[in-house]
Amino acid sequence: MSLSATDLAPLAAPAAQRIALRDVRKTFQLKPGQSVTLDGRSSDRIPVLSGVDLDIPQGAFVTVVGPSGSGKSVLLDIIAGLTEPSGGTAAIDGRKVARPHPETAYVFQQYALFPWRTALQNIEYPLEVRGVGRAARRERARHFLHLFGLKGFEDRYPSQLSGGMQQRVAIARALATDPQVLLMDEPFAALDAQTRDILQSELLRIWEQIRTTVVFVTHSIDEAIFLADRIVVMTARPAQVKETIAVDLPRPRDIDIRNSDAFNAYRVRVWDALREEVSKAQRDWALAAAYNA
Numbered sequence: 001m002s003l004s005a006t007d008l009a010p011l012a013a014p015a016a017q018r019i020a021l022r023d024v025r026k027t028f029q030l031k032p033g034q035s036v037t038l039d040g041r042s043s044d045r046i047p048v049l050s051g052v053d054l055d056i057p058q059g060a061f062v063t064v065v066g067p068s069g070s071g072k073s074v075l076l077d078i079i080a081g082l083t084e085p086s087g088g089t090a091a092i093d094g095r096k097v098a099r100p101h102p103e104t105a106y107v108f109q110q111y112a113l114f115p116w117r118t119a120l121q122n123i124e125y126p127l128e129v130r131g132v133g134r135a136a137r138r139e140r141a142r143h144f145l146h147l148f149g150l151k152g153f154e155d156r157y158p159s160q161l162s163g164g165m166q167q168r169v170a171i172a173r174a175l176a177t178d179p180q181v182l183l184m185d186e187p188f189a190a191l192d193a194q195t196r197d198i199l200q201s202e203l204l205r206i207w208e209q210i211r212t213t214v215v216f217v218t219h220s221i222d223e224a225i226f227l228a229d230r231i232v233v234m235t236a237r238p239a240q241v242k243e244t245i246a247v248d249l250p251r252p253r254d255i256d257i258r259n260s261d262a263f264n265a266y267r268v269r270v271w272d273a274l275r276e277e278v279s280k281a282q283r284d285w286a287l288a289a290a291y292n293a
């Protein structure tokens, strides 16, 4: 599928944005009666982030990996303005994030589509909210639907689409608003391996043309390497950035790049950074059990 620059013309002039996190901390106060055991002591507070510093330049594709429960989703929520940090600041374009921003789009693991709207109407929705006229929003929605290979599925409802198709609609909906920042929280985790591979390639193909800033959380080391300009490795909870690894693989990337020696070297490097943190998080399972009880 070929695209011209005008096909992907932004709705507004792009700003020189970047994401800056400074000493971002987050501690949750548990509900009355709930407690966790931390370092052998009972506590009604759970520290999740303990001073995250991170700079993400405009147009970068950053993936975030870290042990389960290390606060990756909480970090995205803070960048999205959905959760307030307990300390430190998150800023986009030098402006502190205080609430959800219309220029930031979020794609979740579960597709979060409106079941009563068709695929096309789902993609149209955020444009409708922004006051884009009916004809213009329909055209733009159709364009993004086609971009994700869903021509002919315009009038299908989410329940009539496979998981992979639903996630294509969700990403198309996010990108149709021309977001300055796209946050993706394990968007392909619920998909089968083949669909996941295809969607990674589709996402890259489209991102390479629009170059919006992406922060993508994943549990898959291969996915993290394949997509990223740089990989942020988080420590076990309470999390900080352990290491940032620049991925110097050529673009555009083909799925076969995973068989290369260079790719394998990144696999080893990322796992080296993660291994100790995963072990620490596993020792923390007692906490999870106590917390979930």
Ligand SMILES: Nc1ncnc2c1ncn2[C@@H]1O[C@H](COP(=O)(O)OP(=O)(O)OP(=O)(O)O)[C@@H](O)[C@H]1O
Binding pocket: 028, 029, 030, 046, 048, 066, 067, 068, 069, 070, 071, 072, 073, 074, 075, 237
């Ligand atoms: N609203 C909340 N109240 C209390 N604790 C919370 C809240 N939201 C998240 N947490 C806790 O914060 C910790 C980090 O959660 P988060 O979902 O960000 O981890 P994660 O790294 O995304 O995990 P996973 O990789 O398993 O998805 C977890 O222990 C979770 O239980």
